[in-house]
Amino acid sequence: MSSFAKRFIGVENLPAKMSEFDVQQAFCLSKDDVNAISERFRHDRRVAAAIQMVFLRASGRPMDRFASVPKTLLRSVCDALQTSAVSIATLRSLYERRQTLYEHQAWSRTYLGLQDFDDAKVKQLEQVLAVAALEAAHPDDLGESARMWLYDRRIIIPGPRRVADLARKAFEATEAAMAATIEVAIGKAALRKVIDWAYSLRPDSMVSHIEWLKTPPKRHAPSTVTETLAKIRALKELGAHLWALEPIALSKQKAYAVHVMMRRPSMTARIERQRQTVEVACFLRVTLMELTDMALLQASRRSQDLFRRAAERVQKGRLRSKDTALHQAVSAKKVLHDETKSWRDRVLEARALLDGISDASTCSFASQVRRALAEDSRRVHAHLAGLRDIDFAGAAGDRGHEQWKAWSQLHALNIKEVPPDFELPPVGVAWNAIVNDLDAQSRFRSFEASTMMALRKSLRRGSAWVNHSITFRARESLLIAxxxxxxxxxxxxxxxxxxxxxxxxxxxxxxxxxxxxxxxxxxxxxxxLEIGADRLLHLPPILPLDEEIEPRKTREAVFKHIGRVQLPDLVMEVDAATHFSEALLARRPTSNNELLAVYGALFAHGTDMDAAGVGSMIPGIDAAHIATAMRAIEFSGRLRRANERVSEYQNTLPIAALWGDGTKGSADMMAMDASRHLWTARVDPRRRTYAAGMYTHVRDRWGLFYDQPIVLNExxxxxxxxxxxxxxxxxxxxxxxxxxxxxxxxxxxxxxxxxxxxxxxxxxxxxxxxxxxxxxxxxxxxxxxxxxxxxxxxxxxxxxxxxxxxxxxxxxxxxxxxxxxxxxxxxxxxxxxxxxxxxxxxxxxxxxxxxxxxxxIPDYRREIHTLLNRGESVHQLQRAIHGGQVAQERGRRQQEMIAISGAHALLTNIVLAWNTKRMDGVVARLKDDGLEIKEDWLRRIGPAHFSHINFRGTFKFNVERYADVLIDRAAGKAIAKSGA
Structure with a gap:
């Protein structure tokens, strides 16, 4: 089931206000439903029975007897049953006798084929949750899994407290098993030393080791690689690379590591002992793996830099050589044409001039670059020496790994030349000529350069790997055993x-x-098409469609009726329809401030503003609360689920069916400006500025269905x-x-x-x-x-x-x-x-x-181009949402960059969904007013329009208007009462 369709599962009551769209999607009565209700109940009982049945079908649990019934739902049920409209808005007033309520609920269970949540089902759910808890990041995620499992199997979902207790019990049992696994893998005494080391201060510093490890890498530079390798060295001295934590799922380790990353060390030190042990051990292990990935990615880029510099030196040398050769050739020509000298003297003098021309120009450019790289021995040697603390492994006979092992042996001897009795492993054919040089020092320098490039290639293809890594694992670990x-x-x-x-x-x-x-x-x-004499394809350009005035006029009329809108109003309206804020928190917000903090976190992640900037634009909310919410929505999968809700909502709107059938899409990258001090930033070849890549998938119905941050130029x-x-x-x-x-x-x-x-x-x-x-x-x-x-x-x-x-x-x-x-x-x-x-x-x-x-097929070619142009239109909207650059201090952690990409995609989806909904309503009204609007015109009008949206200014959220829909007041009161 899609994330959007899940939004009513497990709820106890409905909001006081509900849209017609929600009623049609989740609470509609079919003809069979109407016939069954009419046959079973008398006329004055049918409305109440129908409400019980549609609620039970949508939520999987009976409706609270004090719950209110939205007027839109009452009107829809009355229309379906063809009865007079009912104005009573609560179940308590619909049922004078409680026994009648129970009879209606029992009939609804029987009609829908639902089962009771008996002891046998409890045991089955406990087993399912025990398995799900092995990878769950939070008990709230387990609660959602429990509700979905019960709903899919047509079992009555119990109250939220019982579901939460079952989820918490499974989560704590898994946590206890993790603690036991960690204690066996590390040892009690060693574990105590590890935790003490984590909280202790670094030598000559007032920073604890945890804070030091949490510091993200800075800009791309040799010093950044050195610092990353120093952290790896410190963790390996603890033995973190030897901890046998494979029984614990990597996703689970990451989830616990995130908790340590989000808190101050003093807060982590105060939590319960067992949980603290698990969190710190997982943090250290995951940090080692992530740092190894960072070090290898930085090392790969460093080797590319060294190779590029060598190529630039060769290119400059070739240009100088060409100029010198041309000058000498011209001089020789003058000598040969000098009639005042004898032919013998002219030939001898010209030959002397031509002997000065180097034979290097006859060598290939690539071979000259390899020689230049070998001559840059100081940088190449320092680069390889920095990687010696990483434990590389490799397949038997892998060239890169064999060269690394040989280089390590030479490095251990602390020599700068290849001993006569030392047998070097085979190198590539391209490197043979210079590695087999007679000069021992030249051989050593060339072998170092060859090792650097061969190891990089082996890591990229997976024939060499690092066991304490995530990205550079062995290929077998990526495959089914x-x-x-x-x-x-x-x-x-x-x-x-x-x-x-x-x-x-x-x-x-x-x-x-x-x-x-x-x-x-x-x-x-x-x-x-034409196949020319040059053996190349010559394809005529696609002819543009006939320009029609009506689609453009229709577009202008539609968006004129939509009018201008403030971003906060737009966001809250879409949230009321999709409950994406519930997906971001894994529960409904319990107060106005919590809801505003979630919106602020979304803006801070998805736009070019930070927490302080967003806090100054939202009255009544503090930047610290926004920063806390920013860390909360970074939890694995939450932004993805929120995006799915909004995208699926936009996809189900009637007008979206005119734009496509949903089976096609396009994907492309948008370069988002970034600071040059961001270590993953690269130069955008088009705009010549540093940028980070955001790769998005756009459906033919315009919604973004996937996003992911990537590195430019790859x-x-x-x-x-x-x-x-x-x-x-x-x-x-x-x-x-x-x-x-x-x-x-x-x-x-x-x-x-x-x-x-x-x-x-x-x-x-x-x-x-x-x-x-x-x-x-x-x-x-x-x-x-x-x-x-x-x-x-x-x-x-x-x-x-x-x-x-x-x-x-x-x-x-x-x-x-x-x-x-x-x-x-x-x-x-x-x-x-x-x-x-x-x-x-x-x-x-x-x-x-x-x-x-x-x-x-020209029409097929046109369809491909149309899909790609649709994605480009979405990029323009994305640039309007994020008009600046990623701040210097942000995006250094992978999880934070994923959050930036996800929040940016979510804001884009929110705008597309809101525009689609309004366009659908305006078109329907215009047609009702007698205005002719053809479907072909609407197919050429998209929702990626943003000139009518104010993305800046003071953000005033009318929370009270949507409070009944978005905020769980009862849960907030319960939390306040328990805190008191």
Whole structure:
């Protein structure tokens, strides 16, 4: 069930006000319902029975007998039953006899097929919660899981206190088991020393070790790498890299680590002993893994910097060499043309001048860069020396890992040359010439440079790894275990809908490719595309649609009727419809201030303002409360669930169906300006400013269904596939079957994995005229296409790697690995790996199929461009919401950057949802007034409009207007009473 549809599950009563949309979505009576009620109850009892039944069906629990009934719900029920309108607004007034209330509830249970929550069901739920607690981040998350489990199995949901008690009991039992695991893994005495060390002050500093570890990395610089490695060294001295905490789920460790990150050390020191032990141990372990990831990412960028500097030096040297060579050649020419000298003297003098020209220009640019990198020995050696405290592991025979081990041995000898009796491991062919130099010192410098580049490549492809890391783990840890795969592979194949043999999957693809090639040849004959004498494709531009005045006039009229709006009013209206604030807190807010703090946290994360700036714009709320709420909504999954609620709400509005069927989408990155002091920032090649990447997936109905922060200038194919896979996992959503991306969002491997996961990756390719069609060797191709066809697809490679490829896809579907991580591991650094080869060759086939359709069918090409342009329109709205840059001190932690991306996407979805709702209402009113509005006009009008929204100024929230809907006053009073 989607997050939006969950908002009424487990509630005891309904808000005093309810929208018509909510009634239609969750409390509607069908014809069968009306007939059943009419047959069972007499005329004056039908309304009360119907209310009991629709509430029980929507919430999974009986309605409180003192609850009020919204007038919209009463009117809807009366209209469905064709009875006179009832104005009474509480159940107490509907039921003069309590026995009648119980009879109606009993009938509703029987009619809906609901079961009582008996002792057997309690035991089953306790078992389910015990499993769910292994990964739950908070007891509130377990409470939601419990309500969903009961609702899905048609079991009456008990009161919130009983559900909370069951969730808390399961959570505490798991916490006790974690404490026992940690005590065994570390040892009692060592654990006591670890906790004492965490709270102790660092030498020559007034900062505790916990505070020091919590300090995020600064800007990209060698000093930042040094500090990160110092923290890793300190944690390894504690033995954190040896703690056997694998029985505890990583998500669980992260959840406990976040608690320590959010609190001051003095607050952590005052909590209960068992919980404190678990939190501190998990914090230290997770911090070690995250710091290792940071160090390796920073080291990778540092090696890139050194390589780039070497290339710049070579380029400058080549330019100087060219100038010198030209000058000497001109001088030699003058000498040869000097008739005053004999020919012998001229030749000798000219030869002397030409002998001064270096032979370096005959070497390739890449070989000169490698030599220049080896000459930069001081920086290269310092870079490798800094990594010596990281425990690298690798596959047998991996070149990078073998070179690292050899370098470590040389470094331990504290020498600067290769001893004559020391045998160096094999290096790449490109490095052989300089590594095998006769000079021992030159050999050492060249070997260091080769080791640095080879180790980086091995880490990227996964043939070398670090056990105390999250991102750079061993490949086997990302896959279903071999023993499990051998025994369950048939079930995984069935779940994925894939055949056991590769040829069964490839046969329809190859048959389709023959048809597509013939269709493309016919399109070329008809002049829809041209294959020039230069052996390149020449595609005519897509003709624009006929410009119509009516869609533009309709758009202006619609938004004129909508009028201007303040951002606080917009946010509260969407919250009242979707309850995204409940998703952010994992419960309903209990007071006005708590609700305002949540809104303030959303603005502080999702805009270019900070907590202090937002606090000054919201009267009555303090910046400290906003900062606390900012940390609360960083909990894993909360912003994602809130986004799902708003996106699904926007998707269900009637007008959204005119924009698409929900099965297509687009994905692209937006560069968000950032400080140059943010270590993950990169230079945006377009605007030449430092920026962080925000990658968003936009549905054809305009809503954002996934977001993720990424690093600029890196391939985006992994996150493109990851977003659709995460969205499609929910069974009740409309599955996305086509995703349009640009060139950066696609690789052959990504196209293959996307197809095996059940959707098509469709790129708008750059340099399309230079693209070739790839077919299997010996495959027949129409003569007209022969010049743009390459026979470079190996069916044998796909067959050989088919089982491992499906194993990778099954691991992604099972949640063992993310699609982004898998595609990153199968990038260009993995060339030569059988798994990479299988995925790459399958992707070549799929790309050829796509190119044939893209080139031969103009309407298909137009659809891809339309989807991508829709995403670009959303980017304009996103820039209006976040007009500045990410502050210098923010975004250094991965969790904080995820929160920035999620909050920004949520604000974007809120604006899109509000505009869609208002557009739907205005269009309906205009049609009722007799104004002709064609559906074709509405299809060309989108909700990514923002000129009528005031994003700045004083934020005044009319909380009392929506208090009955958004705030749980009863829970707030109970908390205040217990505190008193």
């Amino acid at each position: 071999e023993s499990d795969w051998a025994s369950t592979k048939e079930q995984h194949y069935q779940l994925l809908g894939l055949p056991m043999q590769a040829m069964e999957f490839l046969t329809p693809i190859l048959a389709g490719m023959s048809v597509c090639l013939s269709a493309l040849a016919e399109a070329a004959e008809r002049g829809h 391939r985006q194919a992994g996150v493109a596939v990851e977003g659709v896979e995460q969205h499609n996992r929910s069974a009740d959503r409309i599955r996305v079957s086509l995703l349009a991306v640009d060139t950066h969002g696609v690789t052959n491997v990504a196209m293959a994995l996307a197809k095996l996961l059940g959707f098509d990756l469709c790129p708008r390719l750059r340099d399309l005229r230079e693209r070739k069609l790839l077919v299997p060797r010996g495959w027949p191709v129409p003569d007209s296409l022969d010049s743009v066809t390459l026979r470079r697809v190996s069916i044998t490679s796909i067959e050989r790697g088919w089982d491992e490829l499906v194993r990778m896809v099954a691991s992604i579907r099972a949640g063992k690995a993310s699609a982004a991580h898998a595609i990153h591991r199968l990038g260009s650094a993995a060339i030569g790996d059988p798994l990479h080869r299988a995925a790459d060759h399958l992707g070549r086939l799929l790309r050829t199929l796509f190119l044939c359709d893209y080139l031969a």
